[in-house]
Amino acid sequence: MIKDSSIVDDPEEGSALEPATGGSAAETPLDGMMAEERRTQILQIIRSAGRVRVNGLATRFNTSAVTIRSDLNELHQRGLVLRSHGGAVLPETILRESPVHERLKTHSDEKRRIGAMAATLIDNGETIILDSGTTTLEIARQIKKKPGLQVITNGVNIAAELLDARDVQVFIVGGTVRGESASISGHFAEQMFEQFSADKLFLSGAGCDLDFGVSGANLEETMVNRAMIRIAREIILVADSSKFSKRSMSRIALFSQIDTVISNTSLDEEVQEKLRAIGCNLILV
Structure with a gap:
């Protein structure tokens, strides 16, 4: 934990941790999106600098200190920052996005089994969605000989893996390529997904907190994930046990939206019980 008296620069601020409201009751969907984008930028600043001050952020975003305090409180409630009187700091427990080449090396045995x-x-002839995760990459490696399969993806890694799959038709959406995750994101990608319908979505996500839901580290990419969810008849989460009880920046889906969870056998028993109580079909490998 970072401690520095210099972050206390807002003498008019009250309690160090105020209740997070997540926006006013009159907030429109557009206002909510603007707030979420601002919070994403605030988190990026904290990750770069280690700490932020309310007054400095208010000036930078040309908004009120009250709004910034609400943003910081919301990020604190998500477990992404540590709220402090006058600002916020970056706790050591934050789940950060790792480059895809690093994630390929972690929990590789579990990912292969999942x-x-x-x-x-996956049945022959189905239309499925694979997101750009490293666990979904393992799915792509297993389905190359399934006849009549159609795969929709935002993953450059997924499309590249399926190049030699003669019986599989691959659709990759357009948009902005993110090198960190080998994915495609942005409004074009969201709009393209809206033109499809799918039997199953295989979703990975960066964090799987039972209260907050499945979350991702990049707002634009999570918006694409949400578009996937809207067009899929069945949602299947593929996540090894290391992702559970962790939160990332932006929620993709609540667990009440997830039909099936596939994880490894070392998943905490309490987490297993809660998933079943929510109504998820749990498969352990």
Whole structure:
């Protein structure tokens, strides 16, 4: 934890941790999106500098100190920052986005088992969505010989893996390429997904907190994930046990929206019980 008296620069601020409201009751969907984009930028600043001050952020975003305090309180409630009198700091427990080449090396055995199990749930001739995760990459490696399969993806890694799959038709959406995640995001990608319909979505996500939901580290990418959810008849989460009880920046889906969870056998028993109580079909491999 970072401690520095210099972050206390707002003498008019009251309690160090005020209740997070997540915006006013009259907030429109557009206002909500603007607030979420501002919070994403604030988090990026904190990750770069280690700490921020309310007054400095209010000046930078040309908004009120009250609004900035609300943003910081919301980020604190999500577990992404540590709220402090006068500002916020970056706690050591924040789940940050790792480059895709690093994630490929972590929990690789678990991901292979999860990917193999997920592939058994796919029937010949189905239309499926694979997001750009490294666990979904393992699914792509397992389905190359399934006849008549149609795969929709925002993953450059997924499309590249399926280049030699003669029996699989691949649709990759357009937009902005993110090198960190080998993914495509942005409004074009969202709009393209709205033109499709899919039998199953295989979703990975960066964090899986049972209260907050499945979350991602990049707002634009999570918006694409939400577009996937809207067009899929069945939502299947593929996530190894290391992702659970962790939160990332932006919510993709609540667990009440998830039909099936595939994870590894070391998943905490309390988490298993809660998932089943929510109504998720839990498969452990």
